[in-house]
Amino acid sequence: MRTAVRHYAPALLILPGAFAAGFTNGLLGTGGGILLLYLLKSGVSRRTHRTPPAGKDAYAAVILCVLPLSVLSFLYYQDGGMFEKVPGDMLIPCLCGAVPGGILGALLLDRIRVTTAEYLFAALVLFAGFRMLF
Amino acid sequence: MVSACFISMLIAALAGMGVGGGGLLVIYLTMIAGMETGPAQGVNLLFFILSAVSALPVHIFIKGRKINYPFVLLLTAAAVPGAMLGAWLAPRLPADLARRVFGVFLLVSGGLSLYKLRSSAKNRAPRS
Numbered sequence: 001m002r003t004a005v006r007h008y009a010p011a012l013l014i015l016p017g018a019f020a021a022g023f024t025n026g027l028l029g030t031g032g033g034i035l036l037l038y039l040l041k042s043g044v045s046r047r048t049h050r051t052p053p054a055g056k057d058a059y060a061a062v063i064l065c066v067l068p069l070s071v072l073s074f075l076y077y078q079d080g081g082m083f084e085k086v087p088g089d090m091l092i093p094c095l096c097g098a099v100p101g102g103i104l105g106a107l108l109l110d111r112i113r114v115t116t117a118e119y120l121f122a123a124l125v126l127f128a129g130f131r132m133l134f
Numbered sequence: 135m136v137s138a139c140f141i142s143m144l145i146a147a148l149a150g151m152g153v154g155g156g157g158l159l160v161i162y163l164t165m166i167a168g169m170e171t172g173p174a175q176g177v178n179l180l181f182f183i184l185s186a187v188s189a190l191p192v193h194i195f196i197k198g199r200k201i202n203y204p205f206v207l208l209l210t211a212a213a214v215p216g217a218m219l220g221a222w223l224a225p226r227l228p229a230d231l232a233r234r235v236f237g238v239f240l241l242v243s244g245g246l247s248l249y250k251l252r253s254s255a256k257n258r259a260p261r262s
Contacts, residue, residue, distance in 0.1 A: 014208070014209070014212070015208075015212040016212075018208075018209045018210075018212035018213040018216070019212050019213060019215060019216040020216060021209075021213050021216065022212070022213030022214060022215065022216030022217035022218075022219075022220065023216035023217065023219055023220040024216075024220065024239070025213070025216075025217055025220065026216065026217035026218065026219065026220025026221035026222075026223070026224065027220035027221070027223055027224050027227075027235070028160075028175055028220070028224075028235065028236055028239055029160065029174075029175025029176060029178045029179045029224070030157050030160060030175065030178050030179075030182070031157070031239055031243065032213065032217070034243055034246065034247075036209060036213070038246070039209070056197075056199060057199045057200045057201065059193070059199075060190070060193035060194065060197075060199035060201055061199075061201050061202065061205070061206050063186045063189060063190055063193065064190060064201060064206050065206050065209050065210050065213065066182070066186065067182075067183065067186045067187070067190070068210055068214070069210070069213055069214065069217040070179045070182050070183050070186070071183055072214065072217050072218060072221065073179050073217050073220065073221035073224075074176070074179040074180055074183060074221075075221075076218065076221030076222055076224070076225075077175070077176040077179060077221060077224065077225065078176075080221075080222075080224065080225025080226070081225060082172050082173050082175075082176040082224070082225050083173065083176055085169075085170060085172070085173040086169070086173045086176065086177055087169070090138065090163070090167055090169065090177070091177060093136075093138035093139045093142065094138055094139075094142045094159065094163070094177055094181060095142065095177075095180060095181055095184060096139045096142065096143075097139050097140065097141070097142030097143030097144070097145070097146055098142060098143075098146045098181045098182075098184035098185040098188070099146075099184055099185065099187075099188040100143055100146070100188075101142065101143035101144065101145065101146025101147040101149075101150065101185055102146045102147075102149070102150050102184065102185030102186065102187075102188035102189035103150070103188050103189060103192055104143070104146075104147045104150065105146060105147040105148065105149060105150015105185075105189060106150045106188075106189040106190075106192035106193050106196075106197065107192060107196075107197075108147065108150070109150065109197070110197070115251065118247060118251055119248075119251060121148070121158070121247065122244045122247035122248045122251065123244070124158070124161070124244075125157055125158075125161070125240045125241075125243055125244035125247065126240070126241060126244035126245070126248075128157075128161040128165060128237075128240050129237045129238070129239075129240030129241035129243075129244055130237070130241070131165065131237075132164075132171075132233050132234065132236055132237030132240065133234055133237035133238065133241070
């Protein structure tokens with residue numbers, strides 16, 4: 001019994017983190033991925049799994065995990081009438097780049113060093129955060 | 135229309151590379167296109183579903199990424215109730231509060247990204 005507890009306890013530690021990631025993704029329509037990525041690379045993940053996904057494998061695992069969460073959240077949003085407020089002329093242009101962009105990003109992940117883009121992304125996100133709060 | 139299409143493609147590509155494009159579409163839709171935060175989050179969900187469905191076969195079948203499926207299943211099973219609760223709550227939040235909550239998320243997310251970048255830069259720096 002004690003051995004079983006010792007074996008499964010670390011796995012239980014990761015569950016609240018995953019719940020929080022799901023909650024964030026549902027509430028904000030984004031953000032679940034970044035939290036899961038931190039969870040996967042954290043010490044908890046290392047204790048739960050001998051070989052946690054590393055680097056680019058972790059991105060693929062996160063996308064696979066967030067996909068069903070997003071489908072579920074999308075159904076709730078639709079049920080809650082959120083899409084009635086979306087202008088029809090904005091929806092198609094916004095979505096038409098998703099498929100080619102997704103394929104392009106997955107193909108380029110091995111070839112491009114994204115550090116500069118990551119710095120720009122972080123700066124833009126911080127700026128937008130301040131604008132939304134104040 | 136062409137510019138929105140190009141921007142969405144760029145954001146999807148950044149998301150596919152793991153730069154974290156998720157929030158960028160919401161930022162574009164709310165701050166430039168003038169949409170409310172809640173509906174923009176809904177569009178972002180649909181956008182992510184499309185880009186993930188197109189990126190996953192590339193990751194799994196072409197790039198041969200190693201995915202630990204039982205581990206992913208465990209994470210997903212734990213995250214599903216959270217997603218249901220969050221998505222149930224989202225349409226019930228007042229628009230102003232939703233905007234502020236998203237602002238806090240962006241500040242945390244941007245801060246974490248900068249911290250991660252600084253940590254990896256320190257690890258790469260040669261030791262004297």
